[in-house]
Amino acid sequence: AQKVTQAQTEISVVEKEDVTLDCVYETRDTTYYLFWYKQPPSGELVFLIRRNSFDEQNEISGRYSWNFQKSTSSFNFTITASQVVDSAVYFCALRAGSGNTGKLIFGQGTTLQVKP
Amino acid sequence: KAGVTQTPRYLIKTRGQQVTLSCSPISGHRSVSWYQQTPGQGLQFLFEYFSETQRNKGNFPGRFSGRQFSNSRSEMNVSTLELGDSALYLCASSLGGDSFQPQHFGDGTRLSIL
Numbered sequence: 001a002q003k004v005t006q007a008q009t010e011i012s013v014v015e016k017e018d019v020t021l022d023c024v025y026e027t028r029d030t031t032y033y034l035f036w037y038k039q040p041p042s043g044e045l046v047f048l049i050r051r052n053s054f055d056e057q058n059e060i061s062g063r064y065s066w067n068f069q070k071s072t073s074s075f076n077f078t079i080t081a082s083q084v085v086d087s088a089v090y091f092c093a094l095r096a097g098s099g100n101t102g103k104l105i106f107g108q109g110t111t112l113q114v115k116p
Numbered sequence: 117k118a119g120v121t122q123t124p125r126y127l128i129k130t131r132g133q134q135v136t137l138s139c140s141p142i143s144g145h146r147s148v149s150w151y152q153q154t155p156g157q158g159l160q161f162l163f164e165y166f167s168e169t170q171r172n173k174g175n176f177p178g179r180f181s182g183r184q185f186s187n188s189r190s191e192m193n194v195s196t197l198e199l200g201d202s203a204l205y206l207c208a209s210s211l212g213g214d215s216f217q218p219q220h221f222g223d224g225t226r227l228s229i230l
Contacts, residue, residue: 033216043204045221052216102149102164103172104219
């Protein structure tokens with residue numbers, strides 16, 4: 001079975017704090033792909049990053065960084081020096097299986113509130 | 117480059133009616149996927165179309181159907197609407213060539229069933 005778990009339902013931080021959003025995934029496939037999306041109140045899901053199962057290199061993009069660890073089946077997302085504009089719902093997603101080219105399995109999402 | 121366009125943005129229907137939602141993908145994208153988002157079930161995959169063919173399908177009843185046209189635009193139809201069909205319906209497009217391509221989403225159509 002394939003599954004994505006985002007255990008943190010809601011996180012509230014004060015601006016400039018660092019925050020980490022957790023994502024744990026399950027799949028038996030050796031080839032799979034992981035994604036993070038941001039959903040602001042407008043509703044559109046904004047693509048942030050993708051990773052394939054063969055690339056465990058961590059990535060940093062500005063204030064955003066991602067830590068992929070196959071040993072713990074985790075793909076965590078850290079926002080450094082958070083800003084009010086980071087307030088949104090964040091989704092971790094998994095695509096696995098040769099027949100699932102267009103199918104993403106999403107976690108339940110983490111609502112991040114950044115207070116000024 | 118224009119993003120994924122979904123129409124209409126909002127829709128109100130009554131039980132038993134049917135509805136058609138439209139999605140125009142990013143130019144050059146050949147894969148279109150549909151998702152249903154509800155507070156209780158979260159984001160769930162409905163189906164994916166590629167080159168006018170349904171390539172993948174989620175676990176939804178046959179009342180949910182779709183199609184894709186030769187210009188890659190896609191429509192989703194829901195017949196005999198039920199109260200539980202109230203949701204945000206999101207369309208996503210990708211190049212479609214391989215699984216590594218990210219999906220890019222539209223703003224969604226918010227469907228309310230009275």
